[in-house]
Amino acid sequence: MSEERTEPAGVSETAGGTAAESDGPAAAPRESKPGGSALAALALIVALAAAGAAAYQWYHDRGAGEALRHELAKRLADMEAQNKDAVARASQASAALREAEVKLGVLESKLAESQNQQIALEALHQELSRNRDEWAFVDIEQSILLASQQLQIAANVRAALIGLENAEARLQRMDQPRYTALRRTLARDIERLKSLPLADVYATSVRLDDVIAGIDKLPLAMDARARAEAVAAPPVAADMPDWERVLREAWRELRQLVRVQTSNLPDAVLLPPDQVFFLRENLKLRLLGARISLLSRDAKSFQRDLNLALAALERHFDANDGGVTAVAASLRKLQSAQVQVDMPDLTETLETLRKLRLPRPKGSG
CATH class of the missing domain: 1.20.1440 (de novo design (two linked rop proteins))
Structure with missing residues (x-):
């Protein structure tokens, strides 16, 4: 820039020289004027200021570009992260959509099944209503x-x-x-x-059951005399000698081994003690047979079983006992019960x- 400023000065000097040659006394005062150097200095300052401004602008623009690049990089990173998150959410939404579609298919199948059942129930209801x-x-x-x-x-x-x-x-x-x-x-x-x-079969059956339950408690006729002898036996004296007491005990034990019984009935059966159980059981079986005949409305068999049971009771059991008398009365009352009725068809x-x-x-x- 100083060279550019110099060339006009040379030109000025040449022009000045020419002027001096032609106009000598008038050119001398122009060479001594200070305005040209001031303008040159001002132009230099302006040029330096412009260069500084350009340098500052360049530096400022360079910093702004770096900041812009950093901002763009940051935003790109954020956008990439958001994009990844959006992709993940889209995948989850797609999976949820597929699961919802599966559930919807199941619900649709259940709905169809329910509708079919409802149709079947309606048809059944109509069928039942018609019939x-x-x-x-x-x-x-x-x-x-x-x-x-x-x-x-x-x-x-x-x-x-x-x-x-x-x-x-x-x-x-x-x-x-x-x-x-x-x-x-x-x-x-x-x-x-x-x-x-109406034949009261239930009441008659209950009375028979009561009689059967009391058979084991009834005393036998052949035991009546033994009980009387036991009551009539004299008591043992307190001052009886030991040898006599031993003889009495031995005699009582011997009498238990051999028992002689008499009966006023010509056809009475005297049973040993071990056969008494079977006598009572036979009487129970006879009464059970009467009960079966009652339930089957067999009046003939019912009367026969009761007659045989009553005969066995009077023959083998003690007629003087109150229990035997009560059982015999019950059997006679049962004989008059109405068992058989002609049923209409x-x-x-x-x-x-x-x-x-x-x-x-x-x-x-």
Whole structure:
């Protein structure tokens, strides 16, 4: 820049020289003027200031670029981290979506199954609604058949009467004209059963059980004399000699080994002590046979077993004992019990049932 400033000065000097040659006295005062050097100095300062400003601007721009690069790098790192987090969340969301789709499929299958079950239940309900009368008729038929079996097999009038009354009540609730004939025959059978004399089989069976339970406590007739002799035996004196007491004890033991009994009955059976158990058991078996005959409504066998049991009681047991007398009285009272009753049949009602039996519908849905 100083060279550029020098060239004009040379030119000025040349021009000045030329002017001096042509105009000598007038050019001398221009060479001595100080304004040119001041301008040069000012231009130099301006140039230096411009260079400093340019250098400062360059330095400032360089720092700003570095900061911008650091900021961009930081933001890129943050964006990369956010991108990774977004990818992870997207993966989790995708997995959750797949799991939700699986659960949705399961729920849809369960919903379909539930709908199928509901459809089946509705169909079953409709079927039951359509066949309600048929099912009711089946129940009525079963009640009447069971009542007939109770009469013919067990002769149980009470159970048969309960079954027929239940069937008649069901028919009354249904209130259908087609069952009028059946209700009429049922009413007749119920009246016939109510008019029958009811044999109290349960009470008679309980009395027989009480008699059987008391057999082991009844004294035998052959034991009555032994008890009387034991009561009549004289007491042993306190001052009796020892040898006489020993002889008495030996004699009593000897009498236990050999027992002689007498009976006023010509056909009485005298049993040894070890056979008494079988005598009582035979009497129990006879009474059990009477109980079985009672339950089977076999009046002939019932009377025969009671007669044989009463004869054995009077023959082998002590008639003077109060327990034996009470048992004999109970057996005589049982002989008058009504065991057998002529049971009516339900033929007319069963025939009406056969005519009314509804055929089961096929292919109805």
